[in-house]
Amino acid sequence: MSNDSSNNLARLYNELLILLKQEDEIRKETERRLAKAKTSVDPRQEFNRWLQTNAGQTWKQKQFRYQDSKCAACGNSLRFADAVVHHVRPLKDFGAAANTPENFKLLHPSCNLKIGTKIVDFS
Numbered sequence: 001m002s003n004d005s006s007n008n009l010a011r012l013y014n015e016l017l018i019l020l021k022q023e024d025e026i027r028k029e030t031e032r033r034l035a036k037a038k039t040s041v042d043p044r045q046e047f048n049r050w051l052q053t054n055a056g057q058t059w060k061q062k063q064f065r066y067q068d069s070k071c072a073a074c075g076n077s078l079r080f081a082d083a084v085v086h087h088v089r090p091l092k093d094f095g096a097a098a099n100t101p102e103n104f105k106l107l108h109p110s111c112n113l114k115i116g117t118k119i120v121d122f123s
């Protein structure tokens with residue numbers, strides 16, 4: 001009887017170990033899928049992808065002309081190649097809703113860094 005009990009306990013213990021291992025594998029797989037899903041809905045990545053498209057580059061060229069080749073923040077002249085797209089309403093707080101061209105301004109990289117996620121009125 002006591003031998004049966006310890007056999008049962010040993011079997012139960014092994015089954016629990018197997019379940020724990022399976023649970024760990026499922027958790028890792030879930031995390032992997034979540035990370036993948038996050039990259040496809042991450043507004044920052046969505047924006048970066050858009051900017052590389054023809055539509056994104058066309059917008060940047062038009063905006064550059066519209067801003068008269070000047071930084072929207074400091075007003076000094078800006079080289080097209082240096083111009084970075086600033087989100088007036090920050091992605092951090094507005095998510096995908098911030099990804100509309102009306103929300104974008106071209107800035108010097110240093111001006112963009114200085115402003116960060118503060119909301120500035122450029123008008």
Ligand SMILES: [Zn+2]
Binds near residue numbers: 071075076107108
């Ligand atoms: Zn500037």
